[in-house]
Amino acid sequence: MKTKKIIDLLCRLGILLAASLMASTARGDRPALTLTVEVEERLAVDSLFVRFRHTTLPQATPEADMLCLKRSGPRTFVYAGRFPQARGQFSLHIRPAAGSIWEDRYAYLPLTPAFYWEAGDSLTLLIQKRQAGKPIGSPMYDYAYTFRGKGAAKYNAWLRVYRTYLQAPTARPAERLTLDYQEMASWSQIRAALDTLQSQRAALDDFHYDLFRADLVGGQSERFARLKSLGETSRDSGWCRDVLARQLMSPLDSLAGAIPGPVAYHSRALIHYQFERLRFEAHLAALGGDPFDLLEAVATRYEGGFRDRLWLNLFLQNTEGRDLVRDYQRVRGQMTDAACQQALREVVVRLPGMPVLDFELPDLAGNRVRLADLRGKVVFLDAWFTGCGACAAYYRQVLKPAKEALKAETDIVFVSLSVDRSEALWRKSVASGTYTSARAVNLYTEGQGLDHTWTRQYRWEGVPKLMVVTREGKIHQLYENGLAEDIRTAEALVRSLQAVKSER
Template sequence: MKKTLLYLIATLFLSLFIILGFAQNISAKKYRIKLKIDYELNQPGDSVTLLFNPQEALTMQQIAIVDSSGICSFDLEQEFPFGKFSIEKFKKHKRNDHRMIVYKLYWEAGDDITFKIKDNLIVNDYSTNLIISGPGAEKYKLQYSLRKELETIYQEAQTKNSVSADSLKYLEQLEYQLYSVLNKSKDKINPFLYDVLKTDILMVRYDPIIDNYISFRLGYAKESPEKRNQHIDTIHKVLTNIKKFPVSDSAIAASGRFQRAFGELFYSTALLKNNPPDLKTSLREIVHYFPGVQKESGLLSLLKQYGLTKNQTELVEIKKSVKTFPYNAILNKLLVQKRRNVYGYTFMDTSRNLIDLNQYKGKYLLIDFWYTGCGACAVYYQNTLSKIEEEFKDHSKFAAVSISADRDFNKWLKSIPINRYTNTDAINLNTGLLGNKHQFAEDIGQWKYPFIILVDPDGNIVEYDTNSISTTKELLRETLKKYLQ
């Protein structure tokens, strides 16, 4: 009897060991991105950047150098089996060539693609000057065909001026024509990708509504309670319709258009109910409206809207909800990016000296990333940051750090005393010739400008582009007082 019991226990432990080992192998599985960029303007030594978005909330980048034959190759392993990627080129020659030459194309594991791109002075994403080859090339040709059809429809509508761009008649026509392009290539792509692209097409119908709510946000506070409730009802109807799309749940969750709409619309309803918006309110709504992987992907999109704080209680609920691969892997990657320590990264000061952020140890640092010509950066500085800098200028535990991504050093230097984006009293730093490709931007997943983080006296990010620090001076003031008290 004892021998039998010992045998059963040993078998159980062995089985458990095998299962755990198998699970670890699954989680450790890597997927390969293989791309070659043969761009007519490439010169040896030029840099080309691969921007990869496995989900709208997460941006990663990989920089490669053009070789002696004029080819730039990307061959890297990463933990996500699909997502969108873009290719951005930086010049080394005199011609102005800082361009996005491939923009948000849907990639899947196993693709091995070559993009041969001719010189083009007019079109930025090169859809008319592009030759695509290699295993999986059909999906890229199809995506460019859909874009071309979309552009054609827009141009025809503008020329004829027969229907407004947000009318149901126009949107139905647009949807029908895009379907015809998609279905011609249905047999050349897998069912999952077909459903993702179909979801993107179905989402086009709601673009005018989504864009309207994005642009109208500043006016929410002036609306009556009745009007706000009407807006909320409209948004909920859109979300209900999306739930009924005749495609797989996993394809809806993977659609970039769905992810954008999800975050924007739920953030809008939270704004309509409370100002400032409340993440807990949004979480409750999401659980009510969406199940499964749609909910998980949507929660990530919502984090992009709200930003992250170091001790965010809502993260416990989000972690419990986001448990399906690859969305749990995306969440973990997101949290790693947003919990970086900023010490050890160096930037250039106005005298071209390299400055490590650790020399400001012991202070809370409000770090503002911007570049000259960025209108939103100027608005944030004029309306919010400049007021707070003046108010907290004598606080011994606080400093404002202004980091510009301008690659032109002299242009940046001349902009400082103008007081449009910063001022001479701030800690003024620059990313140098790397521009927005500085290692710090890559490591923390910076994806926009202005981009605001708050760092504690030990160099840890405690507020990652949250509404509390990136919107109004009132919210920023309250947040700083909370940490500085």
């Protein structure tokens, strides 16, 4: 009921905002973006939400920045808005159907992929189902999109490029076995998408042509994890290091390097690709016993906003094994991009050694529990939701045996934080013993899910997420998942928590 009231309030705010902005349009003060959405009858959409993302600033939790579109007809929705920046991204979302498996897990489901908008766009978007039956949860497979109006050409061009990428066949198995350019199973998809992009060249200005190239290349950043895995399984590390180093000169890297810096600055995907490439270089250097200063490499090879975004990514990724406080001291005076400076200030609160934000949440008995009440103890906090297979596996394989091993410890506390939206579902899952146990301090975000102030502070956009808090109430470490060496097994976790307990 609380969620429905919040969503209804968002709708009213969205309607008031749209009405105000359309009134200003009539006075000649044109909004930065106007969007009319038409949905076919089969979709049965009763409310529609838009989410805007800055191309530079860190992504907020999905529920934190949704706006409800004004309904102007049975299947028509309208939005008009002004923004401090000239361009960004938007995506459309719907509420999960009542009784669906998503209802208690997500407040919103994506109806479209993310699109790049720019000031002055005035669009009409038609959304249709591509096939009968229930959607599978992937917008590009479930729905067809057609844009009309001012600025529509770049949207339709990107849709053709992206759909080509999704539908093109991947490399044949024999090609996947080589360690040359064909080590990427998706290389044939990239080539097909680039061909389509070239066919759309006349419909695009230089900026969007390069931006779409940047996103295509940037989407392949996982190749570096695959290459690193190949190096770890090779018996001849010297030979393998030389072979892997050649992969840094692939066609993808040539394409990535050819994107102009002012355009690359706006591509989250390309920023991530270049950052993972740098980390892979650092890995190769370590294999050979050679030094590699990642911050200095960024400063030497890049400049301006693109350089600052790569530095920022170091903190956003919470790179393990680095002294991020020292890194912060090194780069904060060198950053010149205002948006990156602002983002860095927001990220600093997540760094190890910073005071942890307090919360006050209910436990199973209805008592209000504050994190500050546990000062003087080492706290291991894990966030989960019902249906999260990775959460259940981590609890079964690591947390449960670790809690058993530390059951006599009075100065180490396990806090289990549910981000379920249904209190009844949370209680049922706790009782099942699938995600947590009675030995933990079991808390609930009161139906706010990942939109709770505390989880938003640390930009937890999915689960599992984990945190170790020192006796002094400071962050020892934040973990994006349970794969880090110091917490990936029960034995490692026990050693880590006992080590933190011994720190003075």
